[in-house]
Amino acid sequence: MSAVLHAPPVTLLPWLVAAWLFGIGLYGIVTSRHYVHLIGCLGVVQASTYVLLLAVGYRWNATAPIFYSHPPGRAVDPVVQALVLTDIVIGVTVTALLLALVLQLHKRKGTLDPERVRPMQP
Amino acid sequence: MSPRLRRLLFLACCALVLPAVLHVAAHMPRFGDHSMPYGDLINAVALAERHTTNMVSAINFDYRGFDTLGEEMMLLCAVGGATVLLRGSRGETESEPQRVPGRPIIARADSTVLASRLFGAVVILFGLYVVLHAMTTPGGGFQGGAIIASGLLCVFLGEGYPGWRRVAPSELFDALEGGGAALYALCGFASLVMGLPFLQNMLPFGQKGDLFSGGLMQFENAGVGAAVTGGFVILLIEFLEETREPVPDGDEEGDDP
Amino acid sequence: MTLQQMAVLPVAIPLLSAALILATAPILPRRMPDVLAILIALCCAGLCGFLADRSAAGPIVTWFGGWTPRGGQPIGIAFVVTPAGGWIAAFIAALFAATLVFSWGFFEKTSAHFHLLMLLFMAGQIGFCLTHDLFNLFVWFELMSVAAFALTGYALRSSALSGALNFTVVNTIGAYLILAGIGLAYSRTGALDFAGIARGVSASPGDPVVVASFCLLSTGLLIKGAQVPFQFWLPDAHSVAHSPVSVIFSGAMVAIALFGIAELYWAVFASAPVVHALMHGLLLGMGTASAALGGVMALLQRHVKRLLAFSTISHAGIMLIGFALLDRQGVSGALVYLVGHGLVKGSLFMGAGILLARLGGADEIGLRGAGRQIWPAGVAIGAGGLLLAGLPLGVMDAGLERIWDAARLAGCWPAEIAICAGLVCTGAAVLRVTGRVFAGLGPVPGEEERSPTEDEREDADRPLWLMLLPVAALLVLAVPLRHDADRIGWLAAQALMAPQTNAILGMGRLHAIVPPPWRVAPHSVLPWIATAAAILVAALQLFWHRLPCPLAHGFDRFAAPALRGLSALQSGRVADYVAWLTAGLALFGVAASFG
Numbered sequence: 016m017s018a019v020l021h022a023p024p025v026t027l028l029p030w031l032v033a034a035w036l037f038g039i040g041l042y043g044i045v046t047s048r049h050y051v052h053l054i055g056c057l058g059v060v061q062a063s064t065y066v067l068l069l070a071v072g073y074r075w076n077a078t079a080p081i082f083y084s085h086p087p088g089r090a091v092d093p094v095v096q097a098l099v100l101t102d103i104v105i106g107v108t109v110t111a112l113l114l115a116l117v118l119q120l121h122k123r124k125g126t127l128d129p130e131r132v133r134p135m136q137p
Numbered sequence: 138m139s140p141r142l143r144r145l146l147f148l149a150c151c152a153l154v155l156p157a158v159l160h161v162a163a164h165m166p167r168f169g170d171h172s173m174p175y176g177d178l179i180n181a182v183a184l185a186e187r188h189t190t191n192m193v194s195a196i197n198f199d200y201r202g203f204d205t206l207g208e209e210m211m212l213l214c215a216v217g218g219a220t221v222l223l224r225g226s227r228g229e230t231e232s233e234p235q236r237v238p239g240r241p242i243i244a245r246a247d248s249t250v251l252a253s254r255l256f257g258a259v260v261i262l263f264g265l266y267v268v269l270h271a272m273t274t275p276g277g278g279f280q281g282g283a284i285i286a287s288g289l290l291c292v293f294l295g296e297g298y299p300g301w302r303r304v305a306p307s308e309l310f311d312a313l314e315g316g317g318a319a320l321y322a323l324c325g326f327a328s329l330v331m332g333l334p335f336l337q338n339m340l341p342f343g344q345k346g347d348l349f350s351g352g353l354m355q356f357e358n359a360g361v362g363a364a365v366t367g368g369f370v371i372l373l374i375e376f377l378e379e380t381r382e383p384v385p386d387g388d389e390e391g392d393d394p
Numbered sequence: 395m396t397l398q399q400m401a402v403l404p405v406a407i408p409l410l411s412a413a414l415i416l417a418t419a420p421i422l423p424r425r426m427p428d429v430l431a432i433l434i435a436l437c438c439a440g441l442c443g444f445l446a447d448r449s450a451a452g453p454i455v456t457w458f459g460g461w462t463p464r465g466g467q468p469i470g471i472a473f474v475v476t477p478a479g480g481w482i483a484a485f486i487a488a489l490f491a492a493t494l495v496f497s498w499g500f501f502e503k504t505s506a507h508f509h510l511l512m513l514l515f516m517a518g519q520i521g522f523c524l525t526h527d528l529f530n531l532f533v534w535f536e537l538m539s540v541a542a543f544a545l546t547g548y549a550l551r552s553s554a555l556s557g558a559l560n561f562t563v564v565n566t567i568g569a570y571l572i573l574a575g576i577g578l579a580y581s582r583t584g585a586l587d588f589a590g591i592a593r594g595v596s597a598s599p600g601d602p603v604v605v606a607s608f609c610l611l612s613t614g615l616l617i618k619g620a621q622v623p624f625q626f627w628l629p630d631a632h633s634v635a636h637s638p639v640s641v642i643f644s645g646a647m648v649a650i651a652l653f654g655i656a657e658l659y660w661a662v663f664a665s666a667p668v669v670h671a672l673m674h675g676l677l678l679g680m681g682t683a684s685a686a687l688g689g690v691m692a693l694l695q696r697h698v699k700r701l702l703a704f705s706t707i708s709h710a711g712i713m714l715i716g717f718a719l720l721d722r723q724g725v726s727g728a729l730v731y732l733v734g735h736g737l738v739k740g741s742l743f744m745g746a747g748i749l750l751a752r753l754g755g756a757d758e759i760g761l762r763g764a765g766r767q768i769w770p771a772g773v774a775i776g777a778g779g780l781l782l783a784g785l786p787l788g789v790m791d792a793g794l795e796r797i798w799d800a801a802r803l804a805g806c807w808p809a810e811i812a813i814c815a816g817l818v819c820t821g822a823a824v825l826r827v828t829g830r831v832f833a834g835l836g837p838v839p840g841e842e843e844r845s846p847t848e849d850e851r852e853d854a855d856r857p858l859w860l861m862l863l864p865v866a867a868l869l870v871l872a873v874p875l876r877h878d879a880d881r882i883g884w885l886a887a888q889a890l891m892a893p894q895t896n897a898i899l900g901m902g903r904l905h906a907i908v909p910p911p912w913r914v915a916p917h918s919v920l921p922w923i924a925t926a927a928a929i930l931v932a933a934l935q936l937f938w939h940r941l942p943c944p945l946a947h948g949f950d951r952f953a954a955p956a957l958r959g960l961s962a963l964q965s966g967r968v969a970d971y972v973a974w975l976t977a978g979l980a981l982f983g984v985a986a987s988f989g
Contacts (some may be wrong), residue, residue: 026165027168027426038151042147044968045976061570063570072176081192087198091176094586104207104208104212104279108211109540113559116562117225118376127334130967132559134557134966138973156987157987166603174585175467203459203530211540213412213685214540217510217542255451289725314417315416334457
């Protein structure tokens with residue numbers, strides 16, 4: 016714990032933001048009363064992975080990894096940016112699927128309260 | 138579990154995890170100031186080896202091109218799944234689910250129609266621009282494909298549902314999506330046929346910073362662009378079907394193309 | 395074509411054909427996707443088997459795009475075929491082939507989409523087994539997840555839709571946990587290849603970031619592997635999906651997630667002492683709890699597919715015990731058990747599918763005595779039940795004997811008891827179903843015992859022999875291959891536990907995989923006892939109403955409330971499941987702090 020207190024705050028901030036987003040997203044899911052809201056919370060959970068990955072690849076005083084107008088030099092990590100691009104596509108695909116499921120469920124049950132649409136419950 | 142109990146359980150668990158989270162955060166590499174051997178290596182060599190100035194595209198389509206193939210297939214999978222889920226029920230008779238109470242399609246103001254026509258064309262052009270400039274500046278098939286699809290959505294805004302269905306027949310976009318993904322996979326098989334490892338770039342790389350640099354990557358990028366455009370348009374088609382006004386019994390299939 | 399080039403094909407061929415099927419769906423002849431998918435699955439099974447066989451002479455390493463490591467720094471993605479990953483991939487493809495035969499003509503209306511999803515599902519699982527790159531592993535993991543989500547909702551009944559929603563939400567959180575774990579591993583080691591990360595891990599084995607990375611990765615995989623307390627989504631999803639889909643879910647998807655944990659442990663994290671302690675402590679405990687809990691819950695079910703789903707949790711727990719003992723005997727046993735269980739559980743889910751197609755339901759009580767005219771299915775389900783209970787015959791038993799032996803030698807008595815409980819309860823549950831449905835045993839149900847579930851008849855327009863053919867094929871495969879499977883498992887355990895890290899990074903030569911001398915799997919008396927106990931428990935449950943009154947009364951008074959409490963945990967609310975998931979994360983956090 017002592018290491019926490021001595022480190023300069025800004026170096027911890029991105030990691031704590033990522034953890035906070037993950038936690039608050041889960042909290043939203045746990046307390047959600049509407050499936051569309053719940054899907055939004057899942058997006059918040061996912062946002063924490065963006066923050067984490069991009070923070071891992073960040074570098075002070077460096078340029079973007081695009082060497083069109085200037086020669087290769089001190090740039091941030093392009094690998095995590097490529098990973099985040101994949102991550103975004105995953106988020107989009109899963110959200111589309113979830114919304115399709117939710118839409119169908121709404122037609123059949125007329126409600127999207129997670130309390131009231133439970134599988135295999137009499 | 139009651140909502141109250143559940144919330145208590147969740148908060149108690151968070152309290153238990155918190156020390157571990159702080160401990161790990163304190164031991165993370167220093168933010169913005171630590172070694173990045175993988176990224177630095179690619180930043181150093183990719184321009185010379187592949188003549189592309191956009192390092193992210195070089196990774197997405199070449200160094201780690203196989204990930205992108207998998208990701209493309211994920212899109213195919215999700216779009217196929219959503220199509221089945223949405224389309225399946227419209228033709229279903231088993232439990233006869235009712236259509237969502239339709240949102241009436243309000244007559245559009247002339248200014249909306251004009252703005253949609255103008256913006257639609259501009260957005261589609263911009264999407265093509267983003268797809269084409271994948272190798273040089275930020276952009277690529279994913280971003281561009283998504284932009285093109287949203288440009289097509291302007292047709293729905295401006296022309297309404299019938300106009301939208303005229304420009305977006307689902308067979309065409311299914312073929313575009315499948316064909317784009319197949320093109321990406323075929324790039325890999327082309328390398329195999331030439332006796333090289335899967336997805337090895339064997340075309341001339343072109344001029345550094347040129348629109349047509351990067352060799353095989355251009356075809357992969359085009360494949361991604363086509364697949365993303367097709368996939369997103371299919372999603373839009375299927376979701377927009379759901380907003381249609383319920384038609385009176387009898388002429389249910391009347392305006393289906 | 396070299397072996398290295400060939401190693402790509404089991405993934406690339408299904409991917410390409412799925413894309414082509416989608417592009418040409420309107421002009422394909424009606425039965426074409428069926429035929430194509432079966433041929434592709436068979437072809438992939440053959441390819442994987444061939445590659446796995448050849449890899450005994452040394453892992454087959456192929457770098458995509460020709461990007462071999464530079465000075466020990468990997469810059470591309472590798473597939474590494476070893477006897478472990480290779481044979482499991484071959485088994486998966488074979489299971490897919492059998493399932494596709496079983497589902498011949500099942501999905502008339504949207505046929506091409508079903509085959510598109512199934513082919514991508516298979517490619518994802520095979521890629522998951524063969525890849526040697528952490529992010530690539532995540533891509534295949536997510537591909538198979540997305541296919542699984544869509545296939546679960548495919549049935550389009552409201553219970554299927556809400557089951558698919560629970561499945562999707564919980565597993566997607568798992569995927570983000572894995573991604574966070576990848577981020578942590580990358581931040582510390584600057585690599586994504588297993589061998590590259592392993593080098594970084596062994597340079598700083600005590601680093602909390604490394605431990606956290608393992609915790610996040612294994613939590614994500616344990617969610618997919620349905621281990622306590624992450625298991626709640628599984629019964630909801632497996633029991634509502636169409637039965638051909640459930641075959642793959644239970645037979646392959648859950649088990650390979652656990653294989654993924656084992657692979658990550660030895661290929662990446664083995665040099666970290668805290669991770670070793672977590673694996674041998676917490677994960678062993680989770681496996682033990684799952685084996686026991688899954689068994690007890692299976693006994694309480696009356697819906698046949700739900701019952702089988704709980705039994706999958708139990709048997710996956712037994713597999714996790716095998717891996718978490720971190721002992722050669724246990725690991726080879728778990729690998730063999732994975733295949734044996736997949737074959738048996740696959741045939742049982744097909745059996746449930748036959749009930750749904752022929753008898754129009756899967757409610758055990760409602761179907762009492764209704765199965766007499768399809769007695770061959772009863773023979774198959776009964777045989778499956780006996781094999782689940784541990785009947786000492788065939789592949790599953792070979793694996794079980796080794797896991798059991800390893801647990802006994804490690805002096806891990808809770809695991810031994812849990813294994814026994816899992817075998818007896820799951821076997822008894824299936825035997826009870828057989829007795830009631832096919833022999834008409836047990837009391838005549840009263841009016842108030844009607845099934846609470848909705849109509850879920852599956853397409854009946856298929857000949858019985860066509861559905862029985864793959865069931866029989868799987869059961870026949872599960873029996874005589876005992877010795878071969880055991881020998882391969884022994885070799886595969888060596889490949890899994892001694893990865894050739896430096897050679898894969900291009901520093902040194904790949905060498906043949908030479909395990910210590912192989913001994914025939916031990917024979918113990920346990921399987922006989924478990925089988926006998928399972929038959930006894932099944933009989934007790936069937937003839938409960940004839941028992942002397944005080945005995946039954948005592949049970950109802952003391953045990954029944956506890957069992958009701960257990961059932962109430964399975965509430966169907968996704969929020970509860972996520973709260974339990976957080977509890978699992980807390981367990982990891984606490985265990986890692988004290989480990």
